Amino acid sequence: xxxxxxxxxxxxxxxxxxxxxxxxxxxxxxxxxxxxxxxxxxxxxxxxxxxxxxxxxxxxxxxxxxxxxxxxxxxxxxxxxxxxxxxxxxxxxxxxxxxxxxxxxxxxxxxxxxxxxxxxxxxxxxxxxxxxxxxxxxxxxxxxxxxxxxxxxxxxxxxxxxxxxxxxxxxxxxxxxxxxxxxxxxxxxxxxxxxxxxxxxxxxxxxxxxxxxxxxxxxxxxxxxxxxxxxxxxxxxxxxxxxxxxxxxxxxxxxxxxxxxxxxxxxxxxxxxxxxxxxxxxxxxxxxxxxxxxxxxxxxxxxxxxxxxxxxxxxxxxxxxxxxxxxxxxxxxxxxxxxxxxxxxxxxxxxxxxxxxxxxxxxxxxxxxxxxxxxxxxxxxxxxxxxxxxxxxxxxxxxxxxxxxxxxxxxxxxxxxxxxxxxxxxxxxxxxxxxxxxxxxxxxxxxxxxxxxxxxxxxxxxxxxxxxxxxxxxxxxxxxxxxxxxxxxxxxxxxxxxxxxxxxxxxxxxxxxxxxxxxxxxxxxxxxxxxxxxxxxxxxxxxxxxxxxxxxxxxxxxxxxxxxxxxxxxxxxxxxxxxxxxx
Numbered sequence: 327x328x329x330x331x332x333x334x335x336x337x338x339x340x341x342x343x344x345x346x347x348x349x350x351x352x353x354x355x356x357x358x359x360x361x362x363x364x365x366x367x368x369x370x371x372x373x374x375x376x377x378x379x380x381x382x383x384x385x386x387x388x389x390x391x392x393x394x395x396x397x398x399x400x401x402x403x404x405x406x407x408x409x410x411x412x413x414x415x416x417x418x419x420x421x422x423x424x425x426x427x428x429x430x431x432x433x434x435x436x437x438x439x440x441x442x443x444x445x446x447x448x449x450x451x452x453x454x455x456x457x458x459x460x461x462x463x464x465x466x467x468x469x470x471x472x473x474x475x476x477x478x479x480x481x482x483x484x485x486x487x488x489x490x491x492x493x494x495x496x497x498x499x500x501x502x503x504x505x506x507x508x509x510x511x512x513x514x515x516x517x518x519x520x521x522x523x524x525x526x527x528x529x530x531x532x533x534x535x536x537x538x539x540x541x542x543x544x545x546x547x548x549x550x551x552x553x554x555x556x557x558x559x560x561x562x563x564x565x566x567x568x569x570x571x572x573x574x575x576x577x578x579x580x581x582x583x584x585x586x587x588x589x590x591x592x593x594x595x596x597x598x599x600x601x602x603x604x605x606x607x608x609x610x611x612x613x614x615x616x617x618x619x620x621x622x623x624x625x626x627x628x629x630x631x632x633x634x635x636x637x638x639x640x641x642x643x644x645x646x647x648x649x650x651x652x653x654x655x656x657x658x659x660x661x662x663x664x665x666x667x668x669x670x671x672x673x674x675x676x677x678x679x680x681x682x683x684x685x686x687x688x689x690x691x692x693x694x695x696x697x698x699x700x701x702x703x704x705x706x707x708x709x710x711x712x713x714x715x716x717x718x719x720x721x722x723x724x725x726x727x728x729x730x731x732x733x734x735x736x737x738x739x740x741x742x743x744x745x746x747x748x749x750x751x752x753x754x755x756x757x758x759x760x761x762x763x764x765x766x767x768x769x770x771x772x773x774x775x776x777x778x779x780x781x782x783x784x785x786x787x788x789x790x791x792x793x794x795x796x797x798x799x800x801x802x803x804x805x806x807x808x809x810x811x812x813x814x815x816x817x818x819x820x821x822x823x824x825x826x827x828x829x830x831x832x833x834x835x836x837x838x839x840x841x842x843x844x845x846x847x848x849x850x851x852x853x854x855x856x857x858x859x860x861x862x863x864x865x866x867x868x869x870x871x872x873x874x875x876x877x878x879x880x881x882x883x884x885x886x887x888x889x890x891x892x893x894x895x896x897x898x899x900x901x902x903x904x905x906x907x908x909x
């Protein structure tokens with residue numbers, strides 16, 4: 327393996343040994359020889375975003391190429407690559423290589439620079455081995471702008487060769503059109519750094535330009551679909567993902583197929599169509615196994631586990647999540663381990679998942695993963711909330727909100743405010759709950775997040791209902807229901823419809839009770855609050871009895887002081903008092 331200066335990639339050099347041929351002496355090539363990773367330990371690398379040495383407006387080149395480089399290396403097989411999110415949490419420009427290695431738990435650090443000068447790129451790369459404390463590979467070279475689409479491929483090829491990792495399937499270049507790839511890189515940078523809906527629209531415009539120039543640029547299509555998927559616009563996302571899958575199959579683009587399948591699975595999962603999501607996740611898993619993509623296998627197993635959890639099939643869920651956890655442990659991928667532990671914790675009832683959440687939180691604290699810490703704190707708060715200990719839940723949820731605000735993560739801030747609003751709603755402090763929900767709605771509207779908007783509108787309508795303000799309740803609940811129907815959120819549709827029809831009933835308006843019965847048949851695990859509302863709506867005592875038994879069981883599993891608090895809150899108190907009247 328030779329490092330030839332000014333080439334920008336590693337070259338395998340061979341010599342033919344045969345009678346009458348002059349046989350080359352390997353010792354003559356030691357100066358440029360690359361010492362390939364040879365430990366039994368799985369190679370681990372952090373690829374630091376390349377430094378932009380050119381004009382500020384050219385930063386997207388360095389960022390986008392680095393992001394795609396991380397993605398390609400992550401899916402190459404038995405290798406652990408620090409995620410871009412992990413790297414971006416650090417002040418990497420002001421940290422020594424050894425400190426970066428320690429923070430990111432990787433042996434190798436790859437860094438580089440990119441400088442666009444007219445129609446040329448000046449590039450440099452350095453791969454450093456922190457264990458042996460030496461530079462494994464360094465180079466400085468130039469590329470023509472026309473070669474923009476091949477830069478990332480040459481770099482990933484070199485890094486993987488140095489780390490003795492070979493993808494099972496040769497990676498094809500994404501496009502031969504440099505202008506299309508440039509638009510894609512601009513869009514990727516704009517979307518990842520977005521601050522509002524305007525940024526998202528700009529990114530979409532850039533992606534459409536890239537696709538117009540090269541209709542086979544699958545990466546651009548899947549990213550375009552994701553800009554709609556993450557905003558809750560599932561129909562639009564599916565109109566992009568579905569033909570992208572067909573096209574990637576026609577092109578034999580395995581990576582494109584795998585990502586399209588996973589993305590379609592995500593849409594079905596969000597819509598609550600769990601059987602379809604299992605089908606697509608399973609096909610995505612098969613692609614990852616074919617490619618030898620260990621990280622992809624672990625992530626697919628995790629996704630399948632979450633679907634089984636939502637279906638209530640906990641045995642299968644545990645099996646898939648434990649298998650996912652084992653792969654992340656094999657890779658030494660602590661971020662993946664933290665996510666799996668968090669997901670396993672969700673399945674434990676009555677606080678049994680706290681051990682998993684605490685282990686997840688400890689890993690994320692070790693990594694300095696603020697976003698992950700916020701998620702774990704939110705999950706722990708959720709456990710205490712479900713246990714009825716809402717004061718402890720509030721403490722964890724407010725700590726989670728503080729981290730989201732520190733990071734400027736608007737999506738997480740909106741979710742945290744919704745969760746905190748739920749605690750105050752449960753306690754009967756409707757004004758504070760309403761303030762939280764309205765702040766959350768404002769953030770989701772700014773981001774164009776339909777899923778978040780629908781949820782916040784629903785919660786605001788619910789507060790107005792509990793306050794006896796049925797006109798305002800109807801106003802918000804109808805808006806919420808329209809969004810849930812638009813994006814296909816069946817589980818939320820049931821919840822919203824009950825409160826909406828109760829509001830209609832109080833004002834003497836017509837509602838179709840058949841719709842409620844139809845939604846009941848499609849819904850599992852109805853909580854005590856909705857059982858109370860079904861009793862009020864349908865005047866069927868069996869729902870009240872179910873609600874009473876649920877409250878009674880929850881209270882029996884709590885410490886006496888916490889149980890007393892739970893039974894003093896408006897809804898549990900109303901259930902107990904009503905049951906005493908009618909039993």
